[in-house]
Amino acid sequence: MKQNRLESNEQDNQLLIHLNQAQRQAVQNIEGPTLIVAGAGSGKTRVITFRIAYLLLQGVSPFSILALTFTNKAAKVMKDRIFQLTNWKEGRYLWAGTFHSIFARILREEWANTPYPQNFTIYDTSDSISVIRAVIKELDISNKTYPPRQILSRISGLKNELITAKDYQHDESLKEQDRLRLQPKFFEIYRRYCEKCIYSGAMDFDDLLLQTYLLLNNNPTVLQKYQLRFRHIMVDEYQDINEAQYKVVSMLADKFENICVVGDDAQSIYAFRGAKIKYIQEFRKRYANAAIYRLEQNYRSTKSIIGAANSIIKNNKKQIEKTLFTDNEFGKKVNLCELRNEIVEAEYIRDEILRIVNGESNDSNEITNGQISSYSQICILYRTNAQSRVFEEVFGKSRLPYQIFGNISFYQRSEVKDVLAYLKLIVNPGDQESFKRIIGKPTRGIGQSTVDRLIVFANRNGYSLMESIDYLSQGHSGISGSIIAKLKVFKSMIDRFVVESEKLNASDLSQLVVERTRIIDFVKQRAENEEVAFEKVGNIKELLNSVGDFVEQAGNDPEASGESLGAYLQNVALYTSQDEQDVQIPRVTLMTVHLSKGMEFPCVFVVGLEEDLFPSALNNSPEGVEEERRLMYVATTRAEKLLYLTHVSSRFRAGDRIQSFPSPFLDEIDKKFIFRDRKTSFYSPTLGGKPKTKSEPKNNFYYEPSNLSAIMSVKDIDKMKKVEHQSEDKNGEDHYPNLRSGSKVSHHKFGLGVVKSVEGKGQNKKAIIEFEKIPTPKKLLLAYAKIKILRTKS
DNA sequence: GTGTAATGCTATTGG
DNA sequence: AGCATTACAC
Numbered sequence: 160m161k162q163n164r165l166e167s168n169e170q171d172n173q174l175l176i177h178l179n180q181a182q183r184q185a186v187q188n189i190e191g192p193t194l195i196v197a198g199a200g201s202g203k204t205r206v207i208t209f210r211i212a213y214l215l216l217q218g219v220s221p222f223s224i225l226a227l228t229f230t231n232k233a234a235k236v237m238k239d240r241i242f243q244l245t246n247w248k249e250g251r252y253l254w255a256g257t258f259h260s261i262f263a264r265i266l267r268e269e270w271a272n273t274p275y276p277q278n279f280t281i282y283d284t285s286d287s288i289s290v291i292r293a294v295i296k297e298l299d300i301s302n303k304t305y306p307p308r309q310i311l312s313r314i315s316g317l318k319n320e321l322i323t324a325k326d327y328q329h330d331e332s333l334k335e336q337d338r339l340r341l342q343p344k345f346f347e348i349y350r351r352y353c354e355k356c357i358y359s360g361a362m363d364f365d366d367l368l369l370q371t372y373l374l375l376n377n378n379p380t381v382l383q384k385y386q387l388r389f390r391h392i393m394v395d396e397y398q399d400i401n402e403a404q405y406k407v408v409s410m411l412a413d414k415f416e417n418i419c420v421v422g423d424d425a426q427s428i429y430a431f432r433g434a435k436i437k438y439i440q441e442f443r444k445r446y447a448n449a450a451i452y453r454l455e456q457n458y459r460s461t462k463s464i465i466g467a468a469n470s471i472i473k474n475n476k477k478q479i480e481k482t483l484f485t486d487n488e489f490g491k492k493v494n495l496c497e498l499r500n501e502i503v504e505a506e507y508i509r510d511e512i513l514r515i516v517n518g519e520s521n522d523s524n525e526i527t528n529g530q531i532s533s534y535s536q537i538c539i540l541y542r543t544n545a546q547s548r549v550f551e552e553v554f555g556k557s558r559l560p561y562q563i564f565g566n567i568s569f570y571q572r573s574e575v576k577d578v579l580a581y582l583k584l585i586v587n588p589g590d591q592e593s594f595k596r597i598i599g600k601p602t603r604g605i606g607q608s609t610v611d612r613l614i615v616f617a618n619r620n621g622y623s624l625m626e627s628i629d630y631l632s633q634g635h636s637g638i639s640g641s642i643i644a645k646l647k648v649f650k651s652m653i654d655r656f657v658v659e660s661e662k663l664n665a666s667d668l669s670q671l672v673v674e675r676t677r678i679i680d681f682v683k684q685r686a687e688n689e690e691v692a693f694e695k696v697g698n699i700k701e702l703l704n705s706v707g708d709f710v711e712q713a714g715n716d717p718e719a720s721g722e723s724l725g726a727y728l729q730n731v732a733l734y735t736s737q738d739e740q741d742v743q744i745p746r747v748t749l750m751t752v753h754l755s756k757g758m759e760f761p762c763v764f765v766v767g768l769e770e771d772l773f774p775s776a777l778n779n780s781p782e783g784v785e786e787e788r789r790l791m792y793v794a795t796t797r798a799e800k801l802l803y804l805t806h807v808s809s810r811f812r813a814g815d816r817i818q819s820f821p822s823p824f825l826d827e828i829d830k831k832f833i834f835r836d837r838k839t840s841f842y843s844p845t846l847g848g849k850p851k852t853k854s855e856p857k858n859n860f861y862y863e864p865s866n867l868s869a870i871m872s873v874k875d876i877d878k879m880k881k882v883e884h885q886s887e888d889k890n891g892e893d894h895y896p897n898l899r900s901g902s903k904v905s906h907h908k909f910g911l912g913v914v915k916s917v918e919g920k921g922q923n924k925k926a927i928i929e930f931e932k933i934p935t936p937k938k939l940l941l942a943y944a945k946i947k948i949l950r951t952k953s
Numbered sequence: 954g955t956g957t958a959a960t961g962c963t964a965t966t967g968g
Numbered sequence: 969a970g971c972a973t974t975a976c977a978c
Contacts, residue, residue, distance in 0.1 A: 230968095259968050284967085292973095308963085364968050431966060543965055545969090565967080599955085606954045642954095733968065753966050775965055790966085813964065814969050925978095940978060 170216050174209055174244060178202075185419075185452040186210045189217065189391070192412075192446035193419040194439070198483040199468070199796035200459025200759065203421055207395055208237050210419065211253065212244040214391055225389040226255040227408070229396045229757055232737045254389075258404050259364060260733045262371040265385065266362070267729060272378045273370055278586040278725030280361040281732035283571075286592045287311050287352075287363045293614075294351045300344055314349055318365035319401045319433030321372055324350045358623065360589040368403035375410050386414035396756070397422030397442070401433030409445065416446065424479045425472050428753060428790050430782070439479070457483050457796075459759050461490025463832040464802050468795040470829040475785045493795075493832050494803045495825065496839035500816075501546070501767070504807050505553040507842050508764050511803070512537055512559065512747060515762060530800055531761045534560055535745040538760035540752050540794050542773040546766065547749050554747070564750035570731050574682045574695040575702050579728065581672050585656045586725045588625040595624075601681035604645050612637045613646070625650060652676075665724035666707040673699060705731075752794045763798035765791075768806040768822040791824045808840070894924050894941035895948065903949040904928060911949075 175183050182202055185195050186209045197203035211224060228234040234255040242251070254261060263281065270277040282290070291307040291314075317327065327333055327346055337345040356363065362370060375382040392412050394400070397420040400408070412418035420442055427436045443449055457465055465485045472478070498504040515531050531537070539550060547563055554561045569575060577600050580593040587593075591614075598605050616636040617627040628650040633640045652675065660668050673679060679696055686692035709727045737754065748760070767773055774787030795802060810819045898904070902914040915927040924941045939946070 257968070281968095303962095306963085367968085428966075432968080545964090602955070604954070608954075735968070751966065772965095777965055786966095811969090 170245070171213065174212060174216070178206070178209065179456065181452055181454050181456075182206050182209075185454070186213050188419075188450050188452075189214055189219075190417060192416050192442070192449040194397075194442055194449050194451045195419065195421040195454065196439075196451065196479060196481060197421050197423055197454040198457060198481060199423060199426060199793070200457040200485075201454035201483070202458055203395070203423075203454065204233070204237070204757065206454065207393055207421055208240050209244070211237070211393065212241050215241070215245045219391060221251075221253040223388060223390040224253040224393070225261070225391070225411070226253065226393045227258055227261060227395065228255060229257065229399070230735060230737050231256050231260055231733070232735075233395070233757060257733065258400075258407075259367050260730070262367045262407070263729050263733060265371055266367065266374065267726070269374055269378075269381055272381055273374055274357050275362060275370070276360045276587060276589070278360070278723075279729075280359065280583050280587050280590045280593065281367070281729055282356065282359075282361045282363045282592065283732065284311070284364075286361070289592055289595075290352055290355050290359075291348065294348050294355065297351070298344060298347060305342060305344065305348065310345070310348055313345070314352060315363075315365045316433060317349070318363075318369045319403050321369060321403055321406060323369070323373075324353045355591070358589060359591045360587045361592070365403075368401075368407070372403050372407050372410075375407060382410060383414075385411055390415050390417055392418045394418070394420040395422075396426075398424050398427035398436055398439060399429040399432075399434040400438055401435065403433070405438045405441065418446075424477075425475075425481070425789055426756065426793050428756065428786060428793060430786050436477070453481060455481060455483055457485040458487070459799050460485060460796060461487050461800060463490050463492050464795060464798050467493045467802070467828045467832040468792055470832070471788060471795065471824055471827050472792040474827050475788055477785060491801055492834035493828070494801075495828075495833050495835045496803065496805045496842075497821070498805060498807045498839055498842055500807050500809045501549045501811060502553065503842055504766060504805055505549045507839060508539065508550070508766070508803070508805065509553055509557055509559055511764075515801070533745045534747045536761040537764075538748045538750070538755065538758075538762070538797065539764045539766060540750065540755055540797065541766050542752060542775060542790070543767075544751060550749055560744060560746040562746045562748055564737055564748065565735075565754050568734060569698070569701070570734055572695075572698050574678075575698050577682070578669070578673060578678060578699055578702055579731070581656075581676060581678070582669060582724055583728055584625070584653060585660055585668070585672070586723075586728060588653065588657070589623040591624055597676075598649065601677055603649060605642060605649070609638055609642050609646075625653065660724060664710050665727050666703070666710045668724060669703055669706045673703065752790050755797050756793055759797055759799055761799045762801040762803075763794070764803040764805065765794045766805045767810070768804050768825055769810065769819040770822060772810070772812075772819070773822055774824065788824060791822075805839075895926075895946070898926060898941070898948060904946040905949055 175186065178186060179202075182205070185193065185206050189210070195203070195206060197206065207226070211226060214224060215221060226234065226237065228237065234257070238251065238253070238255055241253075254264075256264075266273060266275070266279070267277060270279070288307045288311055291310050292302065295302050295305055295307065295310075317323075322330075322333075324346070327349060334343075334346055337343055356366065375385070389411055392408065394408055399422075408418070420439075422439055424436045424439055427434060443451070460468075462485055465483060465487075469483060496507065498507050512534070515537070516534060518532070541547065544565060550561070551563070553559075570579065577597060580596040583590050583593040584597065595610060598610060613624055613627055613631075613636070616622075616631065616638075617624050620627065620630065622630065627636075628643075628646045631638060631643045631646065633643065638646070656668065656672060656675075659671065663671065679699060682695045682699065683692045686695055706724075706727055709730065713726070752765075765773075773791070774784055778784070778787055795804075804825065806821050806825070807819055809816055811817075898914060898917055900914055900916050903911070904914060905911050912928040915929055917924070917926045919925050926939055926941055928939060928946075
């Protein structure tokens with residue numbers, strides 16, 4: 160032990176030698192509440208990482224450390240680094256991750272004390288919207304007075320403020336607000352939304368926070384368990400936490416008060432998610448004895464970049480006193496460029512990137528240096544995701560390697576979601592959204608109206624959709640016997656999977672599901688061409704690989720929450736595009752400013768710096784503008800050596816080409832840090848991007864005959880299959896044999912009518928019927944039409 | 954009942 | 969401009 164201690168001292172020194180004084184003090188202050196106010200690029204991540212390593216070297220058990228980070232990726236990088244620093248394999252046991260994933264883990268472990276099953280489903284935004292739509296339909300109110308997205312964002316805001324539906328019910332002033340807002344039914348929607356989620360055993364993203372709060376608040380023993388376990392708590396990006404997160408962390412830390420939070424008020428950019436800067440002040444109030452450290456020296460950027468960033472942020476009124484400085488060289492001035500439109504903007508940036516990477520000089524601001532030589536050192540930042548499109552097109556044509564963060568994540572692809580929905584339903588048969596998603600994939604003769612009836616039946620009897628199927632009998636639900644049989648076939652397939660899930664691991668089970676459901680054939684058949692089909696099938700196989708990887712990893716990690724499918728699905732629901740990044744090939748990175756938080760790149764382009772775009776026109780309240788300014792501050796401080804700020808004079812937005820004006824933030828930058836490249840306003844690309852003329856041959860391979868035939872053949876096969884299908888099961892059946900011209904009929908939708916004529920045979924037998932309520936006669940396919948014959952002939 | 958075509962709607966930022 | 973829901977044909 161003594162030996163160990165000596166060794167440890169040596170390691171301590173090794174560790175501390177890499178830190179400046181303020182950093183070192185912050186790292187060594189391991190007891191009691193600690194607030195680290197850390198400016199951009201001041202070595203914040205390093206301090207957190209080293210502090211944990213230091214804790215471990217002081218003999219603190221990794222089991223007793225909780226680190227809450229902004230992304231799971233950041234947590235993983237941190238863990239790897241800690242492992243390097245301490246050489247302690249046990250480092251793997253510390254809990255590090257995002258609020259959402261750590262809380263999901265706690266809820267999974269403590270499910271018995273929650274209203275949810277262990278394998279609760281995590282609903283993403285589109286699932287939540289779908290639930291809200293269902294509620295609105297159920298209440299028979301208009302989705303115009305109650306726009307689902309807006310409703311969801313209000314619900315989300317309430318949950319983040321820890322206001323449950325029950326709390327809401329007793330709050331007359333909130334309800335009064337609803338009436339003034341002309342949304343008197345809002346509470347009812349909120350209540351039913353929560354109810355439906357609970358019936359489905361599903362939590363939305365905000366529930367992960369709210370339910371964790373409720374769990375700990377309602378169960379003192381559970382709270383105590385985690386208080387005793389997490390003797391040391393660290394929170395990164397503290398400026399971006401919301402009420403729910405603040406409360407949970409505070410509760411957990413109440414026992415030992417060994418809580419260290421790190422943040423920078425100037426980088427608070429998530430107000431729309433309920434984040435408030437005030438929690439930094441709350442922390443100081445809650446812990447009057449908190450040690451406070453300021454990290455104000457920036458190690459990341461040149462003086463010109465820091466100067467520009469400081470001159471922007473100083474225009475914000477609400478700020479904690481702090482000055483960011485750097486001892487780095489002055490460096491190149493910040494390049495400010497105006498381009499004609501968004502296409503030229505992308506082309507200009509493409510050319511500039513090529514020049515930088517090839518080390519060619521640019522006579523205007525003498526941008527040459529061998530320091531930036533790889534695409535991976537370059538990043539393009541924009542305010543909205545929609546801006547990435549033009550870059551994709553231009554870079555794609557020029558074969559400039561790039562990767563986009565925050566695009567549709569792999570797990571959001573429809574075919575992947577389909578397979579995931581099967582798995583979710585197996586793990587949690589209560590999950591209505593998953594049921595609705597896959598009941599028709601592949602088609603099994605169960606349509607919308609059947610699902611609607613099933614939902615009504617289930618709601619009336621308090622069953623889940625899956626349970627309802629067992630209790631269905633003809634006559635009660637309005638579902639016909641033949642369809643009930645189909646439902647039962649579906650259910651018994653899922654039931655078999657459930658049984659098999661006890662024997663098989665997640666990976667084998669997933670494979671079985673994909674095989675037995677024939678989902679691949681279905682996806683192929685649905686795809687518009689062979690290429691798409693190939694890609695989609697590839698994605699499904701990739702998904703299977705990912706389950707396989709998870710099972711393998713879980714097997715190696717004794718602390719993992721099991722290798723179960725349920726754990727996998729919860730994991731995947733919280734995946735972000737950052738977790739998917741691929742560093743194998745050097746590529747230019749494109750992302751929103753929000754996603755860039757915490758990252759750094761030698762060369763950064765901040766694009767679309769125009770009025771109403773950046774700052775966003777939708778965030779124009781005084782506080783909103785301050786947040787946009789902080790966003791601008793975050794964007795500029797990502798750059799180490801080179802920073803470009805671009806804006807265009809004309810941009811295509813929301814279907815219109817509009818004239819654009821420079822962002823007001825650009826005027827705020829001290830001119831001594833700026834090089835305005837006047838030439839760029841008449842910039843024409845030097846390569847590749849010639850203006851498209853009609854005479855030029857299109858490089859569009861979709862027009863190639865070989866591809867055309869491929870498309871045709873797929874469709875032909877489709878048609879053939881359909882014909883086959885029809886002929887084998889429906890041929891020979893005679894629909895409404897007694898129906899003839901003159902018959903009186905009634906239709907469930909069109910009402911009373913008289914048959915004018917009957918034509919065709921079997922599947923194609925049609926009747927032309929004149930309905931009383933409808934001006935033009937209807938031609939109905941008798942195989943599908945639901946009519947009652949009132950009298951065969953008058 | 955299902956698939957497709959046309960229409961209608963909405964439109965930051967993200968876990 | 970894109971996407972989702974709806975309307976209609978099969």
